[in-house]
Amino acid sequence: MELIVVMAVVGILAGIVAVFIRNPIQAYLAMGRRAELVDIADTALQRVARDVRGALPNSLRVTQVGDVYYLEFLPVEDGGRYRAEATGSATGDILDFADGTDASFDVLGPAVTATADHYLVVYNLGLDADSDAWQGGNRRTVTSSGSVSSLAFAATGSSLPLESPSRRFFLTGTPVSYVCDPAAGTLRRHWGYTVSSSQPTAFADGASALLASRVKDCSMTYEPGASQRLGQLTLWLLLENAEDGNAEQVSLYREVVVNNDA
Numbered sequence: 001m002e003l004i005v006v007m008a009v010v011g012i013l014a015g016i017v018a019v020f021i022r023n024p025i026q027a028y029l030a031m032g033r034r035a036e037l038v039d040i041a042d043t044a045l046q047r048v049a050r051d052v053r054g055a056l057p058n059s060l061r062v063t064q065v066g067d068v069y070y071l072e073f074l075p076v077e078d079g080g081r082y083r084a085e086a087t088g089s090a091t092g093d094i095l096d097f098a099d100g101t102d103a104s105f106d107v108l109g110p111a112v113t114a115t116a117d118h119y120l121v122v123y124n125l126g127l128d129a130d131s132d133a134w135q136g137g138n139r140r141t142v143t144s145s146g147s148v149s150s151l152a153f154a155a156t157g158s159s160l161p162l163e164s165p166s167r168r169f170f171l172t173g174t175p176v177s178y179v180c181d182p183a184a185g186t187l188r189r190h191w192g193y194t195v196s197s198s199q200p201t202a203f204a205d206g207a208s209a210l211l212a213s214r215v216k217d218c219s220m221t222y223e224p225g226a227s228q229r230l231g232q233l234t235l236w237l238l239l240e241n242a243e244d245g246n247a248e249q250v251s252l253y254r255e256v257v258v259n260n261d262a
Contacts, residue, residue, distance in 0.1 A: 033241045038250050044211045055258065059073045061134075061222070068181045070179055071180075074133055074173070080110065101155050106150050114142050114145060118173060119172045120142050125162075134197050138161060140156065141154040151169075181215070189209050190208045214239045220234070225260065234254075239251075239252075
């Protein structure tokens with residue numbers, strides 16, 4: 001009899017304890033799921049922001065197709081100032097904007113590091129065929145390799161159209177794209193593919209990596225501002241973790257200042 005009474009009392013106490021500790025345990029688990037989502041979203045947005053800050057001025061472009069957002073830019077790998085005038089003794093290799101066969105120039109200041117897959121870009125304003133690296137008027141393929149003080153590039157028969165007021169040049173790599181696809185629940189990074197005048201929405205070549213999963217919704221908007229001034233990229237990610245039937249969501253927003261000083 002005493003054993004039955006003890007078991008009954010213990011059962012009652014266990015039920016009471018379960019009622020009181022259930023909510024705290026659920027809250028603890030929910031907090032852990034939200035913390036995981038925040039970490040994923042914050043890491044993804046930081047990576048995008050870091051990449052975009054190193055983009056070629058006026059090369060950033062954003063396209064939306066349905067619910068999918070595409071962010072593309074040309075990453076700057078190196079840069080410097082080109083020789084625009086010969087010295088007093090008429091020596092030095094200048095970048096000749098009147099000669100379509102000119103294929104090299106002296107780098108003023110520290111040497112730059114170049115590879116065969118780099119592009120030379122001068123005064124990228126992103127306005128028309130002459131000033132837009134995507135269209136190619138001010139873009140040339142680099143032929144130098146290694147650390148160089150004289151940069152060589154492939155001549156096209158047409159001279160570079162616009163001189164930079166500050167005599168600056170940039171060396172860019174192959175394009176980089178971020179693709180946010182809520183239907184697939186992913187944010188992916190693509191790189192190493194071919195430059196195209198129109199922004200691609202499919203990537204047959206190059207490489208890709210998953211940056212974030214569990215993407216429920218997203219947004220990317222870009223305001224370029226005036227050329228040679230600051231643009232603004234606005235990013236928003238909504239991530240959801242629906243494990244065990246308990247949906248947890250986090251929403252992160254970030255604004256990135258883009259330097260468009262060409």
